[in-house]
Amino acid sequence: MVYLLSEAVFSLRSLPERGAFFMKLKTRLAIAFLTFSLLPIVFVGMVISMGQLFVLHQFNRFGPEVRAVMIQMLVTGVMILIFVCAALTLWVYRSVLRPLSKLQEATRKIRDGNLDFTLEVEEDDEIGELCQDFEEMRIRLKENAEEKIQYDIENKELISNISHDLKTPITAIKGYVEGIMDGVASSPEKLDKYIRTIYNKANDMDRLIDELTFYSKIDTNKIPYEFNKINVNSYFGDCVEEVGLDMDSRNIELGYFNYVSDDVVVIADAEQMKRVINNIISNSVKYMDKPKGIINIRIKDVGDFIQIEIEDNGRGIAAKDLPCIFDRFYRTDSSRNSSQGGSGIGLSIVRKIVEDHGGRIWATSKEGIGTEIHFVLRKYQEVLQDEQDSNRGRCGEHSRVREGLSGAVRL
Numbered sequence: 391m392v393y394l395l396s397e398a399v400f401s402l403r404s405l406p407e408r409g410a411f412f413m414k415l416k417t418r419l420a421i422a423f424l425t426f427s428l429l430p431i432v433f434v435g436m437v438i439s440m441g442q443l444f445v446l447h448q449f450n451r452f453g454p455e456v457r458a459v460m461i462q463m464l465v466t467g468v469m470i471l472i473f474v475c476a477a478l479t480l481w482v483y484r485s486v487l488r489p490l491s492k493l494q495e496a497t498r499k500i501r502d503g504n505l506d507f508t509l510e511v512e513e514d515d516e517i518g519e520l521c522q523d524f525e526e527m528r529i530r531l532k533e534n535a536e537e538k539i540q541y542d543i544e545n546k547e548l549i550s551n552i553s554h555d556l557k558t559p560i561t562a563i564k565g566y567v568e569g570i571m572d573g574v575a576s577s578p579e580k581l582d583k584y585i586r587t588i589y590n591k592a593n594d595m596d597r598l599i600d601e602l603t604f605y606s607k608i609d610t611n612k613i614p615y616e617f618n619k620i621n622v623n624s625y626f627g628d629c630v631e632e633v634g635l636d637m638d639s640r641n642i643e644l645g646y647f648n649y650v651s652d653d654v655v656v657i658a659d660a661e662q663m664k665r666v667i668n669n670i671i672s673n674s675v676k677y678m679d680k681p682k683g684i685i686n687i688r689i690k691d692v693g694d695f696i697q698i699e700i701e702d703n704g705r706g707i708a709a710k711d712l713p714c715i716f717d718r719f720y721r722t723d724s725s726r727n728s729s730q731g732g733s734g735i736g737l738s739i740v741r742k743i744v745e746d747h748g749g750r751i752w753a754t755s756k757e758g759i760g761t762e763i764h765f766v767l768r769k770y771q772e773v774l775q776d777e778q779d780s781n782r783g784r785c786g787e788h789s790r791v792r793e794g795l796s797g798a799v800r801l
Contacts, residue, residue: 559591642683674702
């Protein structure tokens, strides 16, 4: 009988492993409770039924009072054992099934797309840790969902801005081409003006497409930087010379003032730093509202850094908009209402590149007067590095001298 009972218990324990996964946990707990509760009774019945005659014979020799006490003790022991089994089963039931039911309810809410709830963690055991991990997962899912919503909103705004930015130069190009085809540009001067305008509009479109391509790399943190030593004077001189050709075609005066010595070097990506200069200048050109535009570029030496300042005499930026102009997709009220438009990613690209170079960027502006954008880059100080190496060498020599002196003292 013991063998049959053990086989029954083993079969009950192995039911979930054999595919009886339809049995709920509460059912298994009830079966376990009945098994452990009836086990002592079955054991006592087995002892009696298997003919423990000696025990029974000795038991019959006692008086009725003693036999009654022994029977009461046996019944009491069995009842205590049943009570303990019931208490343990109830304790396990509450400590396991209650948090599991909460987890099940939370899972259903997440399945239905509801993440606005909190899973209370009451226990500090393994089930409690599971609930805590589940709650952290819910919080992460909610944050990801909110980020996705914000990302979708920004993408929709970006698409709208891009559509406007592409439509504006395309419309202008079509108009000037039709004017040339219809013979409106009758004089060489007018024809040259039309061609220059078409060229500038095509450059604007090319720059916008380039910004979008670079923006996709920013979004995935895959910007291909190639850092090298760059001489400040020669590099920014070449940049200004290249930009100056475009400024001449737009009738904008470009000034360049370099206050840095000839041997100053920075570590930078030449292509990406040129993108910074071009984006800032193109932003100044886009919102230039003066008949005679002026853009000044100044390079200053500020200790361990060089500071680049790009100043224009455009419409300026309101004080409330100034802290946000480097945020992605941000556009001022004037740019939203103007025909120039703007995708809102040009200056955010600038800030990303400057910060990846270990620099800092900020802007100052006065409405109706103009805007000035500043950013700093750290100098490459090879001399200081050599001095540090020599200082470490001197420290090593001093330590060797001290070791020699201590060795001499020991001798």
